[in-house]
Amino acid sequence: MINREWHLLSRPVGWPKSEDFALVEAEIPTPREGQVLVRNEYLSVDPYMRGRMSAAKSYVAPFELGKVMQGAAVGEVVESNAEGIAVGDHVLHFLGWREYAATDAKNVVKVDPDAAPLSTYLGVLGMTGLTAYAGLLRTASFKEGDSVFVSGAAGAVGSQVGQIAKLKGASRVIGSAGSDEKVKLLVEEYGFDAAFNYKNGPVGEQLRAAAPDGVDVYFDNVGGDHLEAAIGSLNQGGRIAICGMISVYNSTEPVPGPKNLARLIQTRGRIEGFLVGDHYDLQPEFVAEVGPWVASGALKHRETVVEGIENNLEAFLGQLRGDNTGKMIVKL
Numbered sequence: 001m002i003n004r005e006w007h008l009l010s011r012p013v014g015w016p017k018s019e020d021f022a023l024v025e026a027e028i029p030t031p032r033e034g035q036v037l038v039r040n041e042y043l044s045v046d047p048y049m050r051g052r053m054s055a056a057k058s059y060v061a062p063f064e065l066g067k068v069m070q071g072a073a074v075g076e077v078v079e080s081n082a083e084g085i086a087v088g089d090h091v092l093h094f095l096g097w098r099e100y101a102a103t104d105a106k107n108v109v110k111v112d113p114d115a116a117p118l119s120t121y122l123g124v125l126g127m128t129g130l131t132a133y134a135g136l137l138r139t140a141s142f143k144e145g146d147s148v149f150v151s152g153a154a155g156a157v158g159s160q161v162g163q164i165a166k167l168k169g170a171s172r173v174i175g176s177a178g179s180d181e182k183v184k185l186l187v188e189e190y191g192f193d194a195a196f197n198y199k200n201g202p203v204g205e206q207l208r209a210a211a212p213d214g215v216d217v218y219f220d221n222v223g224g225d226h227l228e229a230a231i232g233s234l235n236q237g238g239r240i241a242i243c244g245m246i247s248v249y250n251s252t253e254p255v256p257g258p259k260n261l262a263r264l265i266q267t268r269g270r271i272e273g274f275l276v277g278d279h280y281d282l283q284p285e286f287v288a289e290v291g292p293w294v295a296s297g298a299l300k301h302r303e304t305v306v307e308g309i310e311n312n313l314e315a316f317l318g319q320l321r322g323d324n325t326g327k328m329i330v331k332l
């Protein structure tokens, strides 16, 4: 039995190329005392992984060259040397980009496949869902009646931000996305009040048309011209939560900041970045509030599912290109 796993061979410059990676065959690891062996069933690919491919110092260590990469995954325990975890249990853990993983029991969280589909623990009920919840409610201090703009709005985080805002009484929710089909989905299926395709014209102009009364909250997944446009449309006391800046992740040169930061003075606006890892105290509240919305269909979610470990890299690159609608998942 062979374990296939994705190694990082060289640090990408600009857009990652297939030569920077290799799908390598290895032995299936033997779990030591206190460990479990997991057969991964779903792997997550996430934009932050692009940062770990570079050597730059960040909040999480770079992937090591010549070694298997990491990421969130869910799978079935096929061997257990750990108390409290049995063969057949399903667990969430952090050793993705591979078919089999041996890891300490303390590094896994049991998940219930009967309570929700396994893949949702990587998305709407997992890290990206909590990111939307924490960023909107805590970092952006969302309150009923706010007008909310979110970029990357058809993606995993963005689609949840807009819907949570609606469910919690936003006066207006505006989203931007990179295709007309995504824009249609935002309005027709997710209940956004307005949406636009950022590729169809200047973001500032499109935002002003979609939010004539301005925005109280901007949830930034993109950075660049989106951030500048949001500052330009910010209302008094407006709040901007910086979740991600995917438009610059493959940049090879430093990217200029917004030209209109001085607007924060007149608006008394606030910009604050956040990391979901700092907000896991909200997990019980998040599951209690969002779980029933997902179960009832009040909060909708999509997944783009790519099959096979051999397509793990392509799924990751596809997400950076915008091939996904909702959470990008690899099914093994």
Ligand SMILES: NC(=O)c1ccc[n+]([C@@H]2O[C@H](COP(=O)([O-])OP(=O)(O)OC[C@H]3O[C@@H](n4cnc5c(N)ncnc54)[C@H](OP(=O)(O)O)[C@@H]3O)[C@@H](O)[C@H]2O)c1
Binding pocket: 046, 047, 048, 127, 128, 131, 152, 153, 154, 155, 156, 157, 158, 176, 177, 178, 179, 182, 198, 221, 222, 242, 243, 244, 245, 246, 247, 248, 274, 275, 276, 277, 319, 320, 321, 322, 323, 324, 325, 326, 327, 328
């Ligand atoms: N702070 C945190 O703790 C945290 C946690 C999770 C995620 N994040 C960040 O949140 C953002 C969304 O993550 P996600 O997992 O939900 O990914 P996602 O939105 O599901 O996928 C990424 C999307 O970004 C869009 N995109 C790519 N290049 C773009 C560009 N140049 N301009 C505008 N949009 C672009 C694409 O959609 P289009 O077709 O619309 O272009 C793509 O589908 C990312 O920036 C990520 O790094 C942060």
